Amino acid sequence: MAMAELTRGLRGRPVKPPQSGMSRRRSLWERIHLDPWLLGMLLLLMLSGLVVLYSASGQRLDVVIAQAVRFGVALTGMVIIAQFTPATLLRWALPAYLAGMAMLVAVEVMGDMGMGAQRWLVIPGVVRFQPSEMMKLAVPMMVAAWLSRRELPPGWQDLAVCAVLIGAPVLLIARQPDLGTSLLVALAAVFVILLAGLSWRVILALGVLAASALPLLWVNMHDYQRQRVLTFLDPESDPLGAGWNIIQSTTAIGSGGLWGKGWLQGTQSQLEFLPERHTDFIVAVLGEEFGLVGMLAFLALYLMIVCRGLWLAGAAQETFGRLLAGSIILTFFIYVFVNVGMVSGILPVVGVPLPLVSYGGTSSVTLLAGFGILMAIHAHRRLLPR
Structure with a gap:
């Protein structure tokens, strides 16, 4: 009886126990959506x-x-x-991807040169930036958006679409030339595909396909990029x-x-x-x-x-x-x-x-x-x- 009286207010409403400081802090972090x-x-x-x-x-x-x-x-x-909610991010995946592709094309046409590469766009008096950096998020967002609407694990037809979504920006970035960023963009999207639940047989087949493409990659690399690989093998040379x-x-x-x-x-x-x-x-x-x-x-x-x-x-x-x-x-x-x-x-x-x-x-x-x-x-x- 005494406990019941302690847990009720004057009008018979339950009295909430006072929140601890830790609880208040947790609720604050939840309100601002930060971990x-x-x-x-x-x-x-x-x-x-x-x-x-x-x-x-x-x-x-x-x-x-x-x-x-x-x-x-x-x-x-x-x-x-x-x-933003995940639903909002999902809606913005395609616009972000298309905007990034448009900026990569703009870099190809009128990008600013620096250190022997054409990688930057310049807004005079405002900012100089690399659109390829944006694609490190836009490409995996687009691939994740595509796969989230498909039955998983993805089939070969879905993988073919993903290959196009990944390959187009990767090739444009590699042409700047920026091999490091192009590989990171590709890898970010590949992680999405792997997390979608591919079987080991498919992963092995894709790995063999990627390995077979290495000679083609070597032939299309710039001289300084090939030199970096040779230097890695023998820096004392x-x-x-x-x-x-x-x-x-x-x-x-x-x-x-x-x-x-x-x-x-x-x-x-x-x-x-x-x-x-x-x-x-x-x-x-x-x-x-x-x-x-x-x-x-x-x-x-x-x-x-x-x-x-x-x-x-x-x-x-x-x-x-x-x-x-x-x-x-x-x-x-x-x-x-x-x-x-x-x-x-x-x-x-x-x-x-x-x-x-x-x-x-x-x-x-x-x-x-x-x-x-x-x-x-x-x-x-x-x-x-x-």
């Missing part, structure tokens, strides 16, 4: 990246500030995208030319030892022996100044982000969201694997930045937009029919 664990790890990664970038850029504060501003823009975009980058990067990483030389104390980076040290080869700066322990700490943070992303993707309640979310986080893992692999000499150099650490604006916006999609899919899962 606090994933967001916290991303912020920690970006802040740590700014510390490394300050050293890698030659202690240029303006570069760090510019990167921080780009992170701010990217985070704003992530929060906005996280408010041209130590002062094509092999310079990989030799200097592995030297920098090895010289860091267990604990590193200390922040701002790297010789290979600070004396400018290391090329592209604030972009593609920033891992070498990290290894030289923070050592094996510092590199393992960064890799552990990346691993926790990937694990959290996979958990969020696994909680998706419908096909489109599950395929797209899984592709986004697996592609993020490939970013890290390829960058660390090429800088440490176990993969050819393909010009892939270290996510949210290397200097760059378009890639940061694309990456955080992807995490915004991931959070949107997870946050709105309760609104979907079970």
Whole structure:
């Protein structure tokens, strides 16, 4: 009787027990559709990246500030995208894909040149950006949208349509030329197909088909791209030319030892022996100044982000969201694997930045937009029919 009186108000209505601070915080995160664990790890990664970038850029504060501003823009975009429902993302898949294709054609016709490649579009006085970065999200979105409307696992006819959807933008990006980005775009879409439940026989058949196409790929590669592969196989064959980058990067990483030389104390980076040290080869700066322990700490943070992303993707309640979310986080893992692999000499150099650490604006916006999609899919899962 006493307990009943305690749980009822003066008018006989049940009295809700007071919410704890943790419950209130959870409800706040749910209202803004963000995952606090994933967001916290991303912020920690970006802040740590700014510390490394300050050293890698030659202690240029303006570069760090510019990167921080780009992170701010990217985070704003992530929060906005996280408010969309999976149904909205599904509706926008085709328009985003067509817009991206139109911009790739525009790059082919009137793109801006830089470093021997025609990859950028310029809006005078506003922005200079790479449309190919947008396709890292638009292509897997389109493939996921197509497969979500089909019976799974997909048949050969559906796979043929997916091949066209993937092949058209990949070929345009490869013509810029940008082999690294074209492979990443293709891989992001392939992850969608694999997550759709292909049988091992189909996967094996596609793998054999891809392997048989390698000679054709080699013949159509540019001279400098073939040279990168040959240099990967034997960097000492041209130590002062094509092999310079990989030799200097592995030297920098090895010289860091267990604990590193200390922040701002790297010789290979600070004396400018290391090329592209604030972009593609920033891992070498990290290894030289923070050592094996510092590199393992960064890799552990990346691993926790990937694990959290996979958990969020696994909680998706419908096909489109599950395929797209899984592709986004697996592609993020490939970013890290390829960058660390090429800088440490176990993969050819393909010009892939270290996510949210290397200097760059378009890639940061694309990456955080992807995490915004991931959070949107997870946050709105309760609104979907079970």
